[in-house]
Amino acid sequence: MGDVNIGVKLTLPVQKPEKAILVISDGIGDRPVSVLNGKTPLEAAMKPTLDTLAAKGATGLLHVLSPGIPPGSDTGHLSLFGYDARDCYTGRGPFEALGAGLDLEPTDIAFRGNFASAILTKDENFEVVDRRAGRHLPEGAELAKLINGLKVPSFPKVRVIVDHTVEHRCVLVLRGAGLSSSISDTDPHGHSNFVLSSMPLDETPEAEKTAQIVNTVTREFYRILKDSPINAKRKKAGLPEANIVLLRGAGILPEIPSLKDIYEISTACVAGGALYKGVARSVGMDILTVQGATASYDTDVEAKAKAAAKALKTHDYVFLHFKPTDSAAHDKDPKKKIAMIEKFDHLVKTLIELIDMDHTHIAITADHTTATTNGQHTGDPVPLLMVGPTVRNDDVLEFSERACAKGGLGQILGMAVMPMLMSALDRSPMFGA
Ligand code: ZN
Ligand code: ZN
Numbered sequence: 072m073g074d075v076n077i078g079v080k081l082t083l084p085v086q087k088p089e090k091a092i093l094v095i096s097d098g099i100g101d102r103p104v105s106v107l108n109g110k111t112p113l114e115a116a117m118k119p120t121l122d123t124l125a126a127k128g129a130t131g132l133l134h135v136l137s138p139g140i141p142p143g144s145d146t147g148h149l150s151l152f153g154y155d156a157r158d159c160y161t162g163r164g165p166f167e168a169l170g171a172g173l174d175l176e177p178t179d180i181a182f183r184g185n186f187a188s189a190i191l192t193k194d195e196n197f198e199v200v201d202r203r204a205g206r207h208l209p210e211g212a213e214l215a216k217l218i219n220g221l222k223v224p225s226f227p228k229v230r231v232i233v234d235h236t237v238e239h240r241c242v243l244v245l246r247g248a249g250l251s252s253s254i255s256d257t258d259p260h261g262h263s264n265f266v267l268s269s270m271p272l273d274e275t276p277e278a279e280k281t282a283q284i285v286n287t288v289t290r291e292f293y294r295i296l297k298d299s300p301i302n303a304k305r306k307k308a309g310l311p312e313a314n315i316v317l318l319r320g321a322g323i324l325p326e327i328p329s330l331k332d333i334y335e336i337s338t339a340c341v342a343g344g345a346l347y348k349g350v351a352r353s354v355g356m357d358i359l360t361v362q363g364a365t366a367s368y369d370t371d372v373e374a375k376a377k378a379a380a381k382a383l384k385t386h387d388y389v390f391l392h393f394k395p396t397d398s399a400a401h402d403k404d405p406k407k408k409i410a411m412i413e414k415f416d417h418l419v420k421t422l423i424e425l426i427d428m429d430h431t432h433i434a435i436t437a438d439h440t441t442a443t444t445n446g447q448h449t450g451d452p453v454p455l456l457m458v459g460p461t462v463r464n465d466d467v468l469e470f471s472e473r474a475c476a477k478g479g480l481g482q483i484l485g486m487a488v489m490p491m492l493m494s495a496l497d498r499s500p501m502f503g504a
Pocket of ligand 1: 098144145397
């Protein structure tokens with residue numbers, strides 16, 4: 072630490088910059104589970120690091136959107152970054168596309184997609200055999216290349232852009248004038264066995280035209296993919312063919328002021344999944360690439376913790392995302408969720424060993440509850456833990472839903488986390504005079 076000379080007799084120490092990190096364990100909150108004797112997975116897990124931090128810091132419960140409203144991962148993260156999702160949310164597709172590394176133009180329509188297995192019925196409908204084409208799809212990038220740039224003769228001015236993200240997932244972007252995101256999904260979401268026709272959701276010619284394009288490209292994608300050598304190989308190996316793309320979440324690029332504009336800070340994101348990178352990119356974060364960050368159960372938590380600690384040296388604020396707690400809950404597997412919470416504890420342990428705790432403010436929470444009892448996101452609040460040099464610690468000794476309900480932070484809204492972190496850094500702008 073150096074000194075600044077501000078006069079003959081008086082010197083002030085140069086302040087080390089204060090940093091903030093938001094650590095999200097996706098869907099870590101849960102409900103009491105009968106096979107865990109009424110405990111939640113978080114209460115049943117061994118998580119010494121999280122408990123130690125709870126004892127050092129302040130805790131509370133977070134209503135990520137508002138009490139009782141189940142958040143999506145997209146709206147949940149927007150709230151945790153300090154935005155009112157009701158004002159700026161335009162659909163999931165654009166976030167997935169941004170997270171895949173695509174640059175969106177203001178008039179683009181972006182969708183998220185699944186490579187899926189379907190058969191063409193006699194009456195020319197597509198019957199879905201497997202919504203995820205087996206989920207494990209190492210040929211995803213090659214399949215996306217086959218349909219990327221497809222020319223649609225009836226709409227020659229529309230560009231069709233397809234990119235693979237992870238597993239069976241991909242994104243589609245339609246680029247051209249006069250398009251609309253006001254159209255329905257082709258993905259039946261498990262409610263029907265058939266690929267749906269996209270329909271306009273308003274009376275505009277733009278919505279009508281876009282729905283027609285989506286239905287045309289869906290058929291064309293099938294025509295190309297069904298005869299591809301990749302699918303011939305998969306068929307031979309007894310694997311589900313990835314011969315169709317189910318589309319959902321049409322949206323345009325949201326107009327969101329960046330965190331830099333609001334707080335004058337530099338920000339970075341360490342995440343495996345395209346959606347989280349996409350939401351982070353939409354608010355102006357630098358997206359860091361980390362080898363082994365897969366967003367799956369096998370994600371490399373040490374690599375992620377190291378990358379986040381390194382990013383804190385060059386950025387004021389870092390967002391670190393861990394996905395598998397949510398996946399285990401969607402799989403309705405409490406034992407797996409406990410194992411993933413313990414993996415998350417190891418991530419946090421690795422992280423705090425690498426950072427300067429005297430100058431770093433940490434918030435640990437989730438974007439929503441994902442209940443292992445029903446496999447769904449629910450409106451139950453999530454535990455929140457804040458630790459750092461300015462935090463007034465409370466008497467809570469454990470990081471769990473019930474323990475944090477007694478914490479000093481009380482019950483607050485998700486949108487408050489970002490201003491609270493920025494206040495700890497003395498970067499929250501004053502309201503009033
Ligand atoms: Zn989530
Ligand atoms: Zn989820």
